[in-house]
Amino acid sequence: MNKIAVFGKPGSGKSTLSKNLASVTGIKLYPLDSIVYKSNGEMVDRKTYDSEHEKILSSDSWIIDGFGPMESFYNRLDAADTLIYIDLPYFFSYWFVTKRLLKGMFVKPEGWPEGSSVLKGTVQSYKTLRLCPKFWNESFMHKLETVSNGKILFVIQTIPELNGFVGANVK
16 A cells, blocks of 8 residues: 545545545545645646646655546546545535535635635535536446456445444554
8 A cells, every 4th residue: 555546526525535544554644625726826827737737646655635627537437546435425515525614614614725715616526516417427436447457446434344444444
């Protein structure tokens, strides 16, 4: 476990799992939002994003949490030796996004891009969640099984699996 891609729907617990994984393994964490957004909350241009993303992928070890542009997502899956797909039921994703919004009224959510509106981010997360069944589906699972050949693949489908993942899978 040296190059770890953590991905799933908005509000699925990717950031929390990735942070815990980085803490236990000592592998540097790269939250994708910190690569996609400038410190003022605006998106970086695609060339800048691609350059930064490729630089990370070419390093010896990394944990990348998030999705990003489709092409970079598949490049990340190819470069990773460990794939962690968090596939919780939609109810939990909607609840976690809502919980992040409520908490974000008082405290900036951990890992949230500096200068980004929690409200705007929440609205975008809800919009993305509505579209997710078009991507996170049986067809994606078949692609993932093909892409994961020769790699370690974890598919987390319950809250207990999510909460116990690091303890159960990191020595």
